[in-house]
Amino acid sequence: MSSGFFDRKMKALVVVIIVVLGALSVFGYVSSTGHASSSGPIKVTDSLGRSFVFQKPVTRIVSLDPSATATLYALGAIKDLVGGNVYDSYPPNESVPNVGNAYTVDYSELLNLSPQVVLGYGSTMPSYGTYINNTLKIPFMLDNPESFPQIENFTMMLGELTGKSSNATIIVNWMSSSLNAISSSMSNISTEQTIFYYLSNYGGYWTAGNNTFINQFFLIAHLRNVASNSGYFTISGEVIANESPDIILLDQYVPESAVQTAPFNETAAMTGSPQKVFTIFDDNFFNEPDFRTIYAIQWLISIIYPGIYLNIPNFPINLGYPPMPNA
Amino acid sequence: MMLEIRGVSFSRGNFRLKELGLNAQNGDVVGIVGPNGSGKSTFLRIIAGILKKESGEIRYNDRDINEYQHMERPRIISMLSQETPNPFSFTVSDVIGTAGYFTGRPPEGIKRSLRKLGIENLYKRQFSQLSGGEKRLVMLATLIYQDADVCLMDEPFSFLDVDKSTKVFRIVRSLKDENKIVVVTMHDINMIWNLCDSVLLMKNGSMVASGTPEEVINEENLQKTYGIPFSHYDSPEGPRFVPSEFLSNSGKFSSITAELFGKYER
Amino acid sequence: MFKYITERHILTIGTKTKIALSLIFLLLVILASFFIGSVKIPFYTVMEIMISQVPVLGGMFHFHFTSIQHEIVVLLREPQIFSALVIGASLGVGGAVIQSIFKNPITEPYVIGISSGAAFGAVATIVLGIDILGIYSIDLMAFVFSLVVVYLVYFLSFRHGKVPIVYLLLMGIAVSLFVSALVAFMVFSNVRLQGDVFFWLMGSLQQITWTELGIITAVNVLAIFVSIIYSRELDAIQLGEEYAHTVGVNVEFTKILLISVIAFGVSACVAVSGLIGFVGLIVPHVCRLIYGGTNRIVIPTSAIIGGIFLILSEDAAHAFISGEVIPIGIVTSLVGVPFFMLLLSRLSRGSYDA
Numbered sequence: 001m002s003s004g005f006f007d008r009k010m011k012a013l014v015v016v017i018i019v020v021l022g023a024l025s026v027f028g029y030v031s032s033t034g035h036a037s038s039s040g041p042i043k044v045t046d047s048l049g050r051s052f053v054f055q056k057p058v059t060r061i062v063s064l065d066p067s068a069t070a071t072l073y074a075l076g077a078i079k080d081l082v083g084g085n086v087y088d089s090y091p092p093n094e095s096v097p098n099v100g101n102a103y104t105v106d107y108s109e110l111l112n113l114s115p116q117v118v119l120g121y122g123s124t125m126p127s128y129g130t131y132i133n134n135t136l137k138i139p140f141m142l143d144n145p146e147s148f149p150q151i152e153n154f155t156m157m158l159g160e161l162t163g164k165s166s167n168a169t170i171i172v173n174w175m176s177s178s179l180n181a182i183s184s185s186m187s188n189i190s191t192e193q194t195i196f197y198y199l200s201n202y203g204g205y206w207t208a209g210n211n212t213f214i215n216q217f218f219l220i221a222h223l224r225n226v227a228s229n230s231g232y233f234t235i236s237g238e239v240i241a242n243e244s245p246d247i248i249l250l251d252q253y254v255p256e257s258a259v260q261t262a263p264f265n266e267t268a269a270m271t272g273s274p275q276k277v278f279t280i281f282d283d284n285f286f287n288e289p290d291f292r293t294i295y296a297i298q299w300l301i302s303i304i305y306p307g308i309y310l311n312i313p314n315f316p317i318n319l320g321y322p323p324m325p326n327a
Numbered sequence: 328m329m330l331e332i333r334g335v336s337f338s339r340g341n342f343r344l345k346e347l348g349l350n351a352q353n354g355d356v357v358g359i360v361g362p363n364g365s366g367k368s369t370f371l372r373i374i375a376g377i378l379k380k381e382s383g384e385i386r387y388n389d390r391d392i393n394e395y396q397h398m399e400r401p402r403i404i405s406m407l408s409q410e411t412p413n414p415f416s417f418t419v420s421d422v423i424g425t426a427g428y429f430t431g432r433p434p435e436g437i438k439r440s441l442r443k444l445g446i447e448n449l450y451k452r453q454f455s456q457l458s459g460g461e462k463r464l465v466m467l468a469t470l471i472y473q474d475a476d477v478c479l480m481d482e483p484f485s486f487l488d489v490d491k492s493t494k495v496f497r498i499v500r501s502l503k504d505e506n507k508i509v510v511v512t513m514h515d516i517n518m519i520w521n522l523c524d525s526v527l528l529m530k531n532g533s534m535v536a537s538g539t540p541e542e543v544i545n546e547e548n549l550q551k552t553y554g555i556p557f558s559h560y561d562s563p564e565g566p567r568f569v570p571s572e573f574l575s576n577s578g579k580f581s582s583i584t585a586e587l588f589g590k591y592e593r
Numbered sequence: 594m595f596k597y598i599t600e601r602h603i604l605t606i607g608t609k610t611k612i613a614l615s616l617i618f619l620l621l622v623i624l625a626s627f628f629i630g631s632v633k634i635p636f637y638t639v640m641e642i643m644i645s646q647v648p649v650l651g652g653m654f655h656f657h658f659t660s661i662q663h664e665i666v667v668l669l670r671e672p673q674i675f676s677a678l679v680i681g682a683s684l685g686v687g688g689a690v691i692q693s694i695f696k697n698p699i700t701e702p703y704v705i706g707i708s709s710g711a712a713f714g715a716v717a718t719i720v721l722g723i724d725i726l727g728i729y730s731i732d733l734m735a736f737v738f739s740l741v742v743v744y745l746v747y748f749l750s751f752r753h754g755k756v757p758i759v760y761l762l763l764m765g766i767a768v769s770l771f772v773s774a775l776v777a778f779m780v781f782s783n784v785r786l787q788g789d790v791f792f793w794l795m796g797s798l799q800q801i802t803w804t805e806l807g808i809i810t811a812v813n814v815l816a817i818f819v820s821i822i823y824s825r826e827l828d829a830i831q832l833g834e835e836y837a838h839t840v841g842v843n844v845e846f847t848k849i850l851l852i853s854v855i856a857f858g859v860s861a862c863v864a865v866s867g868l869i870g871f872v873g874l875i876v877p878h879v880c881r882l883i884y885g886g887t888n889r890i891v892i893p894t895s896a897i898i899g900g901i902f903l904i905l906s907e908d909a910a911h912a913f914i915s916g917e918v919i920p921i922g923i924v925t926s927l928v929g930v931p932f933f934m935l936l937l938s939r940l941s942r943g944s945y946d947a
Contacts (some may be wrong), residue, residue, distance in 0.1 A: 202719065203792035203867055204799040204918055233917045234792075237669045237799055238630035241661055253789070261802060262668035266660060317697050339753070377835050379754070401841035412832040414879035415698060416891070425832060425887075429841030453885075473840060582859040 057163030204234030655841030685899020688873035710742030
C-alpha cells in the first residue's frame with residue numbers, strides 16, 4: 001500500500017516552491033543505459049549520467065526503489081534482491097529485510113547485507129546516496145524514469161546488471177506492442193475530453209499539470225488536463241469551475257465527498273449523467289514508473305471509454321504473482 | 328481611614344514572614360526599614376493584597392482586605408512597585424491613564440499629577456524613550472493620579488538623583504498633607520526622622536522593633552537589624568545615625584558620608 | 594466597539610483620521626478582491642452578481658451572467674475574501690492580546706500551544722483516518738486538540754494559585770515541542786501521508802465553505818469583542834501584573850478569559866485554514882507603529898490591519914502564477930517581512946529602542 005512516488009510529488013512540490021521563491025533551480029536530467037555486450041565487464045549508467053562497471057552480473061542488490069524491485073521480479077532476478085524498502089508493494093509478501101524509506105536508511109542493516117549495488121530513485125542525489133556511495137563505498141545508482149522510453153531504458157539497464165538482458169528485451173517488446181495496441185485503439189477516438197486530476201484535498205486543490213508522469217497518460221488517452229501549469233501545484237478553484245472538466249480523477253485517498261461542493265459540483269463531470277468521477281484503483285500503478293504502468297493506462301482508458309476494445313497482449317513471462325491489477 | 332495589620336504570616340519555600348503588624352490612620356507615614364531580603368517588599372505586596380497572607384489580619388476601615396472587590400480596591404490602595412514597566416507603544420499619558428481606568432478618575436488629573444512632579448513636559452512622550460529616573464517619576468505620577476487612600480511605596484528613593492528623590496520626598500509629604508496613609512520601604516535611616524510618623528524595623532521576615540522614630544531608632548535596634556555597630560551624632564535637625572565605621576577617629580564624618588547625608592539638609 | 598476607543602481617552606485627530614482611512618482602505622480592498630482571480634470576469638458582470646445578492650434590490654433587475662460566473666464569485670471568491678478578513682482579524686487581535694499578556698513583543702497566539710495542538714489534531718485525523726464529522730473531521734479535531742494543548746499548558750503552569758507568565762511561556766514552548774515530536778512521529782510512521790500533512794500545514798483559504806466561515810466568524814466576533822472590552826485590563830497588565838492588580842484588575846481572571854477567547858478564535862481559524870504564520874506576530878507591531886497608543890487602539894486596529902493584510906496576501910497568492918494558488922502561509926511571510934522591515938525603519942520614531 002505504500003508508495004514511494006509521494007516523495008516524488010513532494011520533491012516536485014519543493015521545486016515549485018523554489019521557483020516561486022525566485023531561487024535558481026537547476027536540475028539536469030540525463031538518462032541513458034549502457035550497451036555493454038553480453039560478455040565481459042558490464043557498464044551501466046544511472047539517471048545522473050554516472051557510469052558504473054561490474055565484472056559480472058550482480059547477485060546482491062539492495063533496492064530503495066519500489067519500481068526497481070518490481071522490475072527485478074519480472075526479470076526473474078528477485079533472488080538477487082537481498083534488501084528492500086518500506087514502499088515495496090510488488091511482488092507482495094516480500095521476505096527480504098527493509099533497509100529504509102525515502103528519508104532514512106539503516107546503514108548497519110545495509111552493511112550487514114553486503115550488497116554489490118544499491119538502487120535508489122529521485123531527481124537529485126539524496127544525502128544517504130552520497131553517504132552509501134562515497135563513505136560506505138557501495139555503488140549507489142539513482143534512477144528516475146519519467147517517460148515510457150526511460151522506463152524501457154531502465155528495464156534494459158536492470159537486465160544487464162543482473163544478467164537477464166533477454167528477459168528485459170522481452171518485457172520491453174511487450175511494452176512497445178502494448179503501447180502500439182493502445183494507440184491504434186485510441187486512433188478511432190476523435191473527441192478530446194477534459195480531465196481534472198485531484199491529487200490531494202489538503203491545503204488547496206492539489207493537482208498534476210504538464211511535465212508530470214500522469215499527464216502523459218492523459219495525452220495517450222486523448223484527454224486534456226485542465227491544469228495547464230507545470231508540475232504539481234494547487235490550482236485555483238476558479239479554473240476548475242470555469243474549465244468545467246468532463247472527468248474528475250480522484251487519487252486513491254481523496255474521498256468522493258471532496259467534490260460534492262464548489263468548485264466541483266457544477267462541473268460537467270458532476271452534472272452529467274452518469275457522473276464521471278473516478279477513483280484510482282491503486283496509486284502504485286500510477287506512481288511507480290515501471291512496466292506495470294501499461295496497466296494503469298489500460299484501466300484509465302477502459303473506464304473513460306467503456307466501449308473501446310484494448311488488445312493488450314498477455315504478459316510474456318510467467319510470474320508467480322501476476323503483474324496485472326487484481327480487479 | 329484606618330489601616331490595621333496584625334499577626335500577618337506568610338511563607339514561600341524557605342522564605343518566611345512572621346507575625347508582622349502595623350497601625351496607621353489618616354495622615355500617617357509609616358516607614359519600613361531593614362536589610363535587603365528582609366521581606367519588606369513581600370510585606371508590601373501582602374498589604375496590597377497581591378500575595379495572600381497565610382494568617383493574621385489586614386483591615387482597611389474595619390473591613391478585611393479580602394472582602395474588597397477588585398473594582399473597589401484601587402480607590403483604597405495604590406502601590407508604587409520597584410520594577411519599571413516596559414510597555415510597547417504607550418505614551419506617558421497612556422501609562423498614567425491606566426490608573427484611572429477602574430476608578431473613574433477624570434483624565435484632566437493626568438496632567439495635574441505630572442505637574443505636581445514638575446514633569447508635565449513629558450505628557451506626550453513615548454514612555455519607552457524616557458530615562459530610568461523619569462520612568463520612575465511617571466510611575467509615581469500614576470500613584471498620585473490613582474488618588475487612593477493608602478499609598479504603598481516600595482523603595483521610591485532608590486536609583487534617583489538628588490533632584491528627583493527630593494521630588495519624591497515632597498510628594499510623600501504632600502500625600503500626608505492630603506490625609507492619606509503612606510507606607511514606604513526605604514534604606515535611609517536618617518530620612519525617617521524627617522518623613523515618618525512611625526517606623527517598622529525588619530530582619531529575616533520578623534519585626535525587630537516598631538513605634539515612633541524616637542522609640543525605635545537607636546544604636547541597639549539598628550545593630551540588631553543590620554548586625555553592625557551604629558553611632559549617632561546630633562545635628563540641628565535631630566540625631567543622625569551612621570555605622571560606627573563611617574566615623575573617623577576624630578569623631579567626624581568621613582567626607583563621603585557627609586556628602587551622602589548632606590542632601591536632606593538644604 | 595468604537596465607544597471604547599474614543600471614550601474619554603486622549604485620541605489625537607491624527608489617530609482618528611488614520612483609523613477612518615484604514616477602514617475605507619479595508620472596504621476598498623474587499624471590493625477590489627471581488628474582481629481579482631484566476632478567471633477573468635468582466636467588471637459589470639461582477640457588479641451584477643454582487644447586486645443580485647442584495648435581498649430586495651437583487652429581485653428588481655434582470656441579470657446576464659452565467660451560472661459558472663455566479664459560482665466563482667459567490668462560492669469561491671466571497672468565502673475566500675471574508676475568511677481572509679476574519680482569519681486576519683483573528684490572528685491580528687490574537688497577537689495583540691498575547692503580546693500584551695506576555696509583555697513580550699516576539700510572541701504570537703501560536704506560542705501557547707495552538708499551532709502544535711491543531712497540527713496534532715489534523716495529523717491524527719489524516720494519519721489515523723478518523724471520521725467523526727465527514728469533511729469537517731479535520732476541522733473538529735484540530736480545534737479540539739488545539740484547545741486541549743492550550744489548557745494543558747495553562748494548567749501545567751500553575752504556581753501558588755497563579756499562572757506566572759514566564760512559566761506559561763516556557764511551558765508553552767516545551768509542550769509545543771513535545772506535541773510536535775508526536776506529530777513528527779505520526780508522520781514518520783505513515784510515510785504515505787507525509788504529502789497530505791505537509792500540504793495541510795502550509796495553510797490555505799481555498800476550500801473554506803460558507804458553513805465554516807459562519808462558524809469562525811461567530812467565534813471570532815465574540816473573541817474580538819471580548820478583547821476590545823478587556824483592552825483596558827490588558828493595558829494595565831502590560832504595565833505589570835502587580836500594578837494591574839493594584840489599579841483594580843482581576844489579573845488571573847483576565848488572563849484565563851482572554852487566553853480562552855483567543856484560543857477559541859484562533860483555533861477555529863487554524864482548524865479551517867491550516868497554519869498561517871507571521872500575521873499574529875507582526876500585525877500588532879504594525880498597528881503600534883502606525884497608530885501608536887494603548888490596546889484600546891491597537892486591538893481594534895489589529896483586526897482591521899490583519900484583515901487587510903490577509904486579503905491582500907490571498908490576492909497575491911492568486912496573482913503570483915496564473916491559475917495557481919500559492920499556499921497563503923508562504924505569501925504572508927514573503928510579502929509581510931520586507932514590508933515590516935520597511936515600516937520598522939521608517940516609522941518607529943525610536944519608540945522601540947528601549
